Amino acid sequence: MNEQLSKMSDSRIVELSKTELDIFEELVLRYQERLFRYIKRISYFNSEDAEDIIQEVFIKAYRNLNDYDDSFKFSTWIYRIARNCTIDEIRKKHARPQSVQLEDEELLKIFKSNINVENEIEMKDNLEKVERIINDMPFRYKEVLILRFLEEKSYEEMMDILRKPKGTVAALVNRGKKMIIQEAKKQGIYLNK
Amino acid sequence: MKRKTSKKIIDTIKDEHIVPDPKWKINLKNYLYWGILACMVILSAAFFSLALLNVVDFDFELFCQLKAGKYLKLLIFFAPYLWIGLFIFCFVLGYLIFRKTKKGYRYNVLFVAGIILIIVSILGVGTHIARMNEKIEDQFSRRAPQFRKIILxxxxxxxxxxxxxxxxxxxxxxxxxxxxxxxxxxxxxxxxxxxxxxxxxxxxxxxxxxxxxxxxxxxxxxxxxxxxxxxxxxxxxxxxxxxxxxxxxxxxxxx
The missing domain is CATH 2.40.50.320 (Copper binding periplasmic protein CusF)
Structure with missing residues (x-):
């Protein structure tokens, strides 16, 4: 049964889950880790908080299974729910999602995706500066860069996750990139032309 | 750990007897948005036709004798500001409501505004041709005597x-x-x-x-x-x- 399930598409599992709850567990298994990382990336929550949010996300998803439209990817739909739950939780705690928890490699990945660095070793030495640059960015830019370069989402998927027109999403990514380049110059990180 | 978390989620759903909400309940909000949008389009068209009534109802014989400067003065002087204001209000509200619908966020501002404007214009001109705008204005004048002072x-x-x-x-x-x-x-x-x-x-x-x-x-x-x-x-x-x-x-x- 499990083998059969693992071969099934997400939308097929959604259909079956409407009548058989246990099948829904397959979707939870497929997405919980990815969503856990994503939630931690866009918030400052610790692992326990993030796990609570994950639980909330899947319960909400189960309750709204009939809202799922298979013209979207299931991952897009569940990412959107995860994003909304995380932002709601941030609001509940009356805090702003200022400081995100990105691993060193993640920070460098975002940074390198946006600019050509002259000397990679030097950049690793400047990790603190890189962290500050990314952390100081407004949430809306940081969020799109995380979706684009860490979650590796396409613009279409980002549009559906963020519920913003494609043009707006592209503009946010571009402005985010520009911000990183400007800050890198200010911080004295040498860039290739 | 992975299995543990997923099991916990499934158990919570079972314990709390959570079931998927019916489709109609989920779509209710979306239908509500479309209903409000339809109302806004109809109201916009009505205000558009009332504005049209006041703008096109010129004495064209005299109007043609005017120079460009006077024409501009005329436009500013005669502009049915109340109707234009109400039209813009309903139009903007309609646009914002559209953005709230299920896939409304996918379209850019100009596209959505353009489509709404075309629909409103067609309905507005239709209302004018059918002379319904005269009846509406007449009703306003009859029921609210102060209305004239607001309009003109x-x-x-x-x-x-x-x-x-x-x-x-x-x-x-x-x-x-x-x-x-x-x-x-x-x-x-x-x-x-x-x-x-x-x-x-x-x-x-x-x-x-x-x-x-x-x-x-x-x-x-x-x-x-x-x-x-x-x-x-x-x-x-x-x-x-x-x-x-x-x-x-x-x-x-x-x-």
Whole structure:
């Protein structure tokens, strides 16, 4: 049964889950880790908080299974729910999602995706500066860069996750990139032309 | 750990007896948005047609004689600001509601605004052609007498002062003059001669409602340069519930 399930598409599992709850567990298994990382990336929550949010996300998803439209990817739909739950939780705690928890490699990945660095070793030495640059960015830019370069989402998927027109999403990514380049110059990180 | 978390989630769903919400319940909000959007489009079209009624209801014969500068002045002077304001309000609200619908966020501002504008224009022009806007305006005038002052504050002033234009009913007719009674009961002696441009001579008889463009001679006399019947698309104006329309002002500016 499990083998059969693992071969099934997400939308097929959604259909079956409407009548058989246990099948829904397959979707939870497929997405919980990815969503856990994503939630931690866009918030400052610790692992326990993030796990609570994950639980909330899947319960909400189960309750709204009939809202799922298979013209979207299931991952897009569940990412959107995860994003909304995380932002709601941030609001509940009356805090702003200022400081995100990105691993060193993640920070460098975002940074390198946006600019050509002259000397990679030097950049690793400047990790603190890189962290500050990314952390100081407004949430809306940081969020799109995380979706684009860490979650590796396409613009279409980002549009559906963020519920913003494609043009707006592209503009946010571009402005985010520009911000990183400007800050890198200010911080004295040498860039290739 | 992975299995543990997923098991916990499934157990919570079971323990709390959570079931997927029915489709109708989930879609209710979306239907509500579409309903409000439809209302906003209809209201926008109604306000658009009312604005249209006030803009296109000119005396085109006189209008064509105007120069560009006067035309601009005319546009600013006659603009039905209340209808335009209400139209913009409903239009913007309609756009914002559309963005709230299930896939509304996917489309860019210009595309959505363009589509709504096209629909509103078609409905608005249709309403104008069907003369429904006249009925709406008529109802407003009938039910809310103060409405006229909101819609045409300048018209009120101009027509009361006799400054370049007067309008009312012919009470008594002489060879080269007649007595005109305005809506407020004031009587004017209107003097005219062969140089006075009179649209349809037969209108100069007792009981006919006319508008006169000219010059105030004294507090009771008015020298006419133009006289025309008070009609809008064949309908007589200046009765108790209807007020002379923009073409009166057009003549005033021209004078």
């Amino acid at each position: 504050p300048r018209a009120e002033y101009l027509l009361e002062s006799g400054d370049g234009i007067i309008a009312g009913t012919i009470e008594q007719k002489e060879k080269e003059s007649f007595v005109l009674k305005t809506r407020n009961g004031k009587e004017w002696t209107v003097i005219f001669d062969e140089n006075t441009r009179i649209r349809k001579e037969r209108i100069l008889k007792v009981g006919v409602k006319v508008m006169i463009v000219g010059k105030k001679v004294n507090s009771n006399s008015f020298k006419a340069t133009g006289i025309k019947p008070l009609k809008r698309r064949g309908k007589l104006l200046l009765n108790n519930r209807f007020y002379p329309n923009k073409h009166l002002l057009l003549n005033q500016i021209r004078a």
